[in-house]
Amino acid sequence: MKKIHQLKYICPNTRFNVTLAPYTTFKIGGKAWALCEVMNLKELKDLLIYLTQEQIPYFVLGKGSNVLVSDSGFKGVAIRLRGEFEKLDSKDGILTAGAGVNISYLLRYCIKNGLSGLEFLAGIPGTVGGAVFMNAGAFGGEVLDKVEKLMIVNPFGEVILKEKKELEFSYRRTRIDKGAVIVNVWFSMKLYNRKEIKKRISFYIKLKKQSQPINCLSAGCIFKNPKEDYAGALIEKAGLKGRRIGDAEVSELHANFIINKGNSSASDVMRLIKIIKDKIKDKDGIELEPEIQFIGFD
Template sequence: MDDYQKQIVISMVQGEAVKGAPMRELTTLRIGGKAELVVFPMDVVSLRSVILFAQDSGIPYLVMGNGSNLLVKDNGIAGIVINLRKGFHALKLVNDLLRAEAGCSLGRFIEYAGANSLSGPEYLIGIPGSVGGALSMNAGAHGKEMKDFIHSVEIMGSDGNIEEIERDNLEFSYRSLRLKKGAVILSVLFKLNREQKQVIDERKSGFLKSRRETQPIDSYSAGCVFKNPQGVSAGRLIEEAGLKGLQMGGAVVSPLHANFILNSGDATAKDVMTLIELMKKRVYEEKGIECELELQIVGED
């Protein structure tokens, strides 16, 4: 992407645009080289302009929310990173349907639902993602997943057109929603249940307490590194392979939850990727099970 192209994109965006933005500042793992250009569009018109320009010019783009499931490589990201966190965070209640824009934090959405005596998403409390990121990952906890609460999704395709797709026409699987290449989730319409606020609040407190006891939530991480293989906990497999506390440079297998890799402060993406390969190898040798990544690795080699 040359300077002229960057200037064009910057002039198109109603919202902030940063050249050479360090991705470590935009991810919960606090790792990653610079992105050529990060834009924070505030409206659909800017977003569409950026996507169409990128498509026409053959420039790659990556859409992101809170960066809580991403490992960005040390060489950074070529092209445009579209971050929906600053715009796209409105919440609107229409009867019992709640529309949340994709950049809204999951935590704020869950609070808002609870305050309106609407239950369901409190099962996911403590997941530090955005609504769009959580839907794209079909994030889940305590036996519930994003797909369980949704009515429909508003998506902008890579051609700039917007369509509303109903739940039954979406392909969800464990920690995944199949989207067309370059598609951006704009908002999600949730169908929730009426329940007493106090009951919802009690459930939330219980889930938060158990998260605090079982996950290293105050450290830099990107959540679970591996998906749970059928019927087994990846964390347990890693723990039983004796890998808790294993360190590679600044990256450490969490002593609290073995499926979390922590950045102790100065970890590089290379440290994390080396540790991941070692964990996979050792689990396969000890248990004969191949672990599949849940964490998404992006960026340039």
Template structure:
């Protein structure tokens, strides 16, 4: 479905706005699943100042959300009313200072891992195994291969809903498993991480092992959304899905990956409804088999067709 074009009215409220406002923007290209409906408005801020201006002037009744690389995002087929904020090149910088790495919220996690490795900074290699951007790693305390964002986090900058700038230390972030305690109406713009001294070649070798492990155990070259469900305490989600007999289960154009059962895959023509229905079917099967309620890790947004 298409939405009324509100871009002109937003521009009138925001003199000096430099970023792009696109009406009825397709969201499928921005999601790794490559499916889903339109965003009423897609806003790409030029930099933090541009984002702050927008946030301060955006009417309170207009819904909004932020997307990064779309690696853990499922946009429903009816699309998204309101504004989608996408952090682009203006949030893509990386700076290394001693053992600290400062990165914009739009930087892919793998680039931060690589920058740290090249500088001989140990401890950030796990970011190579997270298919997302720094903003998402902060919001979800992203982790893989024995490491989590909280382990190397120093501080983060953000823009609040009223356009003010906020800084968070590790205590204020309130990291827990796949969550942080920062209000959802705050937009992260950059973060600083710190590692320990290490050997460049050894760190690069560790990253290569992570790359090979992902390629051999996960459907990395498919239209997928990364890990679908969070690991329940004391359990692995993929094992629960496998034990419930869901490996390879297909609904419409969506399939539980035969390679890794905690991944859902768009076989080519899946609708968002196919993928979400498959996920809910898997949750029901696991519930019936083990009594355990799987929690979605993928963020599902928008309305059905």
């Protein structure tokens, strides 16, 4: 534990034994050894070097809107990007965003500055870093289509710039080196009419409210869509809407969402995930692949 306690000398905003549930949209999950809120690049570099040297496990926690943290928590350090990483800037249609910026703030900035291209992200409750790592998408758009360049820091504290042509990405995943942290993102945007951008964003939010339980506790879509089908449609056809284990329930509105009705544990969610996977495998012969990231389950 001594090694962990040194962290506050590297990152002053470190707290120990922190319950992660409040930092996730599911509001589920146990404690991490520490939660480090890094404010600038130097702090992040020093932190990664230390964690790598001392072989302390870590992961980046954005808004926690696509993760399920285990009931026993995470034996390691959760890193949040704050301060310098929550800034936005733009010039000549290139929008530069820190990875800790909230998507909702990003979209408000886009409206204010007449920058079009990312409206499809409306209603996604994540950060820029999380959206890039997950290659978040909706309404036919995907984040990586708009990314020009990324700045990442690898586990040895080295800063690396990745141009678009070097980026490997696919449906709901961007490949970056293991343990690397996305810190800055350059988006290629179109200059456009502010009112129109606002209108599109409001339209997407309206559609999202109609089709997804966005006011409930969830982690978004649990499964990736299999080729040529929708996970939600398969789960609905299998009659699993409303299926409940403890306080975890398959949403009545969108069957690819599991909702925490109040006091769900991660193990309730895991049991429900298994029921869904087994049923779809039996019925349709399809192996559903989770979209959500599992933290602390190994």
